[in-house]
Amino acid sequence: MATKNGGSVALLLLLLSFLLSSPLPAWGDAPFPVNVWPKPTSMSWAEPHMAVRVSSSFHVVAPSGNAHLLSAARRYAALLLAERYRPLVTPAVNVTAGGAGAAGRGAELGYLTLAVSDLHAPLQHGVDESYALEILPAGAAATVTAATAWGAMRGLETFSQLAWWCGRERAVLVAAGVRVEDRPLYPHRGLMLDTGRTYFPVADILRTIDAMAANKMNVFHWHITDSQSFPLELPSEPALAEKGSYGDGMRYTVDDVKLIVDFAMSRGVRVVPEIDTPGHTASWAGAYPELVSCAGEFWLPDASDWPSRLAAEPGAGQLNPLEPKTYQVMSNVINDVISLFPDGFYHAGADEVTPGCWNADPSIQAYLARGGTLSRLLEKFVGAAHPLIVSRNRTAVYWEDVLLDQAVNVTASAIPPETTILQTWNNGGNNTRLIVRAGYRAIVSSASFYYLDCGHGDFVGNNSAYDDPRSDYGTSGGSWCGPYKTWQRVYDYDVAGGLTDEEARLVVGGEVAMWTEQVDAAVLDGRVWPRASAMAEALWSGNRDATGRKRYAEATDRLTDWRHRMVGRGVRAEPIQPLWCRTRPGMCNLVR
């Protein structure tokens, strides 16, 4: 609404219009008749709120030269006309009448123009995702202006959420007189999906990435392999998937990967591959039994002696850093994966390296007897793999354990901060602080806030603890990280909470993590959405209002609407309130 001419007059008129219309929304804070999720950094909608019909020939005018952007432009144009989203609450808007267009039908929006400064900026960490969206009052024109194609995609998504199906008009309407200026707070806003514990068909991965893009999430952290299975077909290491996958129909081919990476890139979503090593590698033992310590052993020899475990959960096996061939295989794996995935990040895992497993290996026992330590052993491994990653021009990402684990950890020399990022999962903000104080960039995935699997019990069998019928109110119900992390908890979490400004600068963002010991395609959507949406907004535009208060109360109806819209787009997201609440503002609050 800021125009070069008559700025003061416009401002005065604006103030007057605010004073005269009732109830008065606070500038920038109150929900509009139609809202966008994540809430944009700034959005204005001239009052009275207008909407214009979308022409049946609506199209997006995109610059040529970026195939992914062209793909996105076509996709959003089709979505505008096909989605026919029916809001739960009919938006109170005036539909623009008169003007040019088919006789008697009033103004129609015929196209949206994309203006991109740097069409060829690659999709990498930290790329500019900002955009401005303007839909002129009479719907005479609509423009998305962005620095990069990825910002343009964010703008297209926002535009799509400002459109809806109006039954009375029998037309798709889009908000008019709208200006959005938007940019993310954090460059890394991700979802991690574990396809090692459970295989997910490619279609489910694609649907998930599509939903991520709708939430302006930009990193699909693909935890591809684990002890339970190795589903990735690698050209120089075919035996890994041949012997380590769950079976023929449960593998990802090279073509599958290309499809997924391309699909994601057309949505501005980076795909970060994780091949977890040296722990979590029992599945490698099918191809390389000689390289995996304690493979096939029962994970917990003595249930009363947790430190003696061979693995953090059923499925024991860790690569043996003393075996020379380990490095040959690692080199092949790293090189193949990096060739398949263009992203600048390569996640090498390194979580939960379990002493009991290495201690059970005779060659390692001999090494320890000679004065070796498990930490030096891990450092040998990491120290060899890290340079392979960096030599291919990738940043290495590890779980926090590699540095912070009490029993087995490496020194900074093996993982230089300049080329390494660490991902947290334990001890909330404490570990984030340790990481950034050590000079590392941090991706925050604290289990007490962002682990989506928590709270549905435990998959371990033959556990007599369940024999005790005493009420389990107030306990974790069997889940190590229970209880279930509600959307409110996810939303409210501050990934840089408790850090100084300087420390906070090293927090690049966060990821919700979908571990899949007890999740498969039948229930995936409901476990991920809309809780991932809650993180998506907190990391895009924050979780506070203009006064600095946490804004989950105001976010509730917006999230109900957004969840409803996602369901219409084919995502089986979980509801957060009964429908009754949506049509009775404030009536379902704890405090009115």
Add this chain to the structure above:
Amino acid sequence: MATKNGGSVALLLLLLSFLLSSPLPAWGDAPFPVNVWPKPTSMSWAEPHMAVRVSSSFHVVAPSGNAHLLSAARRYAALLLAERYRPLVTPAVNVTAGGAGAAGRGAELGYLTLAVSDLHAPLQHGVDESYALEILPAGAAATVTAATAWGAMRGLETFSQLAWWCGRERAVLVAAGVRVEDRPLYPHRGLMLDTGRTYFPVADILRTIDAMAANKMNVFHWHITDSQSFPLELPSEPALAEKGSYGDGMRYTVDDVKLIVDFAMSRGVRVVPEIDTPGHTASWAGAYPELVSCAGEFWLPDASDWPSRLAAEPGAGQLNPLEPKTYQVMSNVINDVISLFPDGFYHAGADEVTPGCWNADPSIQAYLARGGTLSRLLEKFVGAAHPLIVSRNRTAVYWEDVLLDQAVNVTASAIPPETTILQTWNNGGNNTRLIVRAGYRAIVSSASFYYLDCGHGDFVGNNSAYDDPRSDYGTSGGSWCGPYKTWQRVYDYDVAGGLTDEEARLVVGGEVAMWTEQVDAAVLDGRVWPRASAMAEALWSGNRDATGRKRYAEATDRLTDWRHRMVGRGVRAEPIQPLWCRTRPGMCNLVR
């Protein structure tokens, strides 16, 4: 395997076969290559385990005279051929060769015969559901013998689970040399679905009932209405749904109800309607504003003073027993509902009658000032409605509150035990004990074990508790009845735990309850299944092995298989373990 002739010889041979084959399963306890859920009371499968091909013209021979049984017979015949269930682990069986049948294909099972003693016994509480299933060794014949049509349906379900698709044979196989004798421990094995908080399309209700039947669950407790909505179209009270439903497309017509009742009856599932009164009736105020106390009021005037609440959750409104018209409406509702639902039980609700709501009503204030009490007020209401229910030859079911609530409760004279059943939900086994000691039959639904909604947080908005980032390990995560009740907890629960034999006789069974403040069709299946299956087995054949130990360890693989089968049948049930566990017996246990 018990035959009239040569019993001792057979027994000796049996013992010898057990001694000679390895590993030796304990009689009746160890899983077979193919299992049935719930585990039958007794099942034997001659060794070596044989299977016979199912003929492509397989059909079920059913006695005529019971349309529902004929419908079931056709349905199971089709299921046998169409299901093509592929087990996770290929059953180790020998396929019967030679004998009559198409050249070279060996023996085939052409049909299953149903023999029913009392074809016209109605589907009511306590009806005989026992059956015997015999599939002769060469597959020469298969018979289900049952006292009633409903037992025959249980037998058909068992038979369907003994069949599977064998890729190698390219045929449907069914176990042969099998004898099952089966009957439920408890006559009441139910699922309660709340369609008052959230509307569920008829298709989702049908799919749920179908899944229940597969689990031999026999009571669909339909909590049809609540404060948030009244979706049931009643001929003599059309305004209730007109004004109280969520909208046009979110109602159940008389035809919908007929369809559901008939669909359920063809599956041996009773449909018990619940019209919750006098609390939980805010939705009646659209049609009858004058009859509903505190309707439209904010539910919690003072968040720091819980006793002052007007309702147990957002959505305040309770029928006013002082208004004469209340009884006219109640009479119409009760009569219409009883006419629509043939079941012998009528659930009248009566949970969470909240003092604050009635205390806020001027007419009730006057009544109290005259010396009245809230309990006497409830008794006036219940005392008037109960006879209406009984006069239509129904047993009245109420939530435990009607008797046990501290603040508002009735005396036994209003709810005679002979014609009343109470359903528990608080205080675990303690309230069950109170109920049966007072002489009432009990349906157990203790929230700490059987409430399926627990553990996913809370739907109430604007709750600043989430501002506190301290780890919520060990808390309920916002859910009043958290944490989530895992399948192990559900499975292990003893509904008559802690009761004497005499007291236990009054426990008729249990129900898992799916409250739907945060559940709709998008996520329903995963929330209900397979946890409801866990209760289904515990109430059908128990949760202990022959030695009296809880058998969840042995049940785990069987439940993984059953869950997999349910998914194949279209139910999006949640997985309980990674696939890795199913192919490595014992490796995912806590104790091997």
